Amino acid sequence: MSDSKLTEIEELLVRLWTDPTFFADAAATGVLSDFPDEKLDLRGASVYAAVLKANRLETMKAICPRTCKIAGEQWERLVLSYCKKMPELSLNRPSNCNHFLLNNMAAHFHQYFLSEESTLASNYPYMADLIHFEVTEAALCELDVEIHYDKQPELKDTRQFSSLAPVINPCSKMLRYQFDIPDILSAIDSLADNKGPLAFIGKDVVLLAVRNPSSHKIRVIEINELTALIVETAAGGTRSYQDLVALAADHCLLPSEALANHCFELFTELKEQFVIVGNHTI
Numbered sequence: 001m002s003d004s005k006l007t008e009i010e011e012l013l014v015r016l017w018t019d020p021t022f023f024a025d026a027a028a029t030g031v032l033s034d035f036p037d038e039k040l041d042l043r044g045a046s047v048y049a050a051v052l053k054a055n056r057l058e059t060m061k062a063i064c065p066r067t068c069k070i071a072g073e074q075w076e077r078l079v080l081s082y083c084k085k086m087p088e089l090s091l092n093r094p095s096n097c098n099h100f101l102l103n104n105m106a107a108h109f110h111q112y113f114l115s116e117e118s119t120l121a122s123n124y125p126y127m128a129d130l131i132h133f134e135v136t137e138a139a140l141c142e143l144d145v146e147i148h149y150d151k152q153p154e155l156k157d158t159r160q161f162s163s164l165a166p167v168i169n170p171c172s173k174m175l176r177y178q179f180d181i182p183d184i185l186s187a188i189d190s191l192a193d194n195k196g197p198l199a200f201i202g203k204d205v206v207l208l209a210v211r212n213p214s215s216h217k218i219r220v221i222e223i224n225e226l227t228a229l230i231v232e233t234a235a236g237g238t239r240s241y242q243d244l245v246a247l248a249a250d251h252c253l254l255p256s257e258a259l260a261n262h263c264f265e266l267f268t269e270l271k272e273q274f275v276i277v278g279n280h281t282i
Helices: 003-018 020-029 042-063 065-089 109-116 118-123 127-142 181-189 225-234 241-249 256-272
Strands: 164-168 172-177 205-211 218-223 276-281
Touching: 042 065, 042 127, 065 109, 065 118, 065 127, 065 181, 109 118, 109 127, 118 127, 127 172, 127 181, 127 205, 127 218, 164 225, 164 241, 172 225, 181 205, 181 218, 205 225, 218 225, 225 241, 225 256, 241 256, 256 276
Parallel strands: none
Antiparallel strands: 164 276, 172 205, 205 218
């Protein structure tokens, strides 16, 4: 079966469980309007589609458990509406066009929510940030990336700043939100099922989500904008520790020796948190 034909069949199955009218018409007439020449076991296809529906609902719940909890009775409608839109959302994105790759199915969920769910977004202003965080966290877990570097000299003191550059964990993501996501996660996790919806006041936060290279567990660190700038600059792989200290000097008033010691402590902390996973010589 060709790739184009397989895509058509996939989209047919998606419609069978997201469009009740389409299914009812096909069941009543025994003919699939978009595929009049195809011989398809409608009963078998509907059973398979029902299984796909259950799998997708559970997968989306696993990816976005807090969003599911907040959405409540709206959850199934939200997921089914998103899946119905998925072919359009993934248009011109070949790497994401297979709607049946469960681990990747939330790739466009945030985009869909922003463009299609104005009522939910109005009722829960923090939900867009929450969805983005949960989808990003899941994507980091699935990211198929290995850490490659030739040398790992240890940073022992500030005298090495000019000769070494940090290697930033490639399985990391800088996140900037308008709501305090760690606080929201904690509140949702402790929310009883019979409690009403939560409300939060906006608060800008900068988070760094990092995957442990060994355990693949995700750690979320709240940082300030200067630390974010240092990590983002270091991610290019060409800036020495001394370059990063000079960058910090442009944004703070500490004396040079105190700043160097402060940055050394920061670099050590970033290493302990698996943000810095090694060093290479300059």
